Amino acid sequence: MSPRPLYSSRLLSRIRDIPPELAGRTLRLFERLDDLTDSAQARFQRSLPGRLWLMARWILVSLLWLGGLGLGYAGLARVSSEQGQGWSPGDLALRNLQLFFRDSGSLRSGVASDQTVLMLEYARVLLVLALVFTGVLVVPRLFDRL
Numbered sequence: 168m169s170p171r172p173l174y175s176s177r178l179l180s181r182i183r184d185i186p187p188e189l190a191g192r193t194l195r196l197f198e199r200l201d202d203l204t205d206s207a208q209a210r211f212q213r214s215l216p217g218r219l220w221l222m223a224r225w226i227l228v229s230l231l232w233l234g235g236l237g238l239g240y241a242g243l244a245r246v247s248s249e250q251g252q253g254w255s256p257g258d259l260a261l262r263n264l265q266l267f268f269r270d271s272g273s274l275r276s277g278v279a280s281d282q283t284v285l286m287l288e289y290a291r292v293l294l295v296l297a298l299v300f301t302g303v304l305v306v307p308r309l310f311d312r313l
Contacts, residue, residue, distance in 0.1 A: 228300045235293030239263040242286035
């Protein structure tokens with residue numbers, strides 16, 4: 168099932184500055200561009216890289232999430248032991264989720280070792296990549312259903 172077009176000749180002709188014949192030509196141009204895009208997407212999905220991408224994309228996103236969250240948890244556990252805080256697993260999980268938004272209170276200058284800070288920075292990068300790739304995969308599906 169192809170997605171419903173977001174435009175129509177009636178909608179385009181309602182714009183006062185566009186004459187109806189120009190609106191019709193514009194609509195045909197949009198439909199032609201849709202056909203070209205659909206055929207290019209179908210060709211990619213039939214190719215070997217396209218089939219591999221379709222099979223592996225969610226695995227890649229899952230690995231990014233697991234790697235980022237795991238690295239963040241391990242880095243924060245290390246910070247906890249270096250500072251002698253003794254954070255519980257729940258505290259570590261909460262601070263791990265806070266890596267998205269802020270410093271999570273664990274990277275005060277001079278408190279954590281350079282290797283630990285590097286672990287947490289890599290975790291932040293992996294989590295941002297996971298978030299972006301998840302958005303790239305999910306947002307088009309959401310708009311297809313409108």
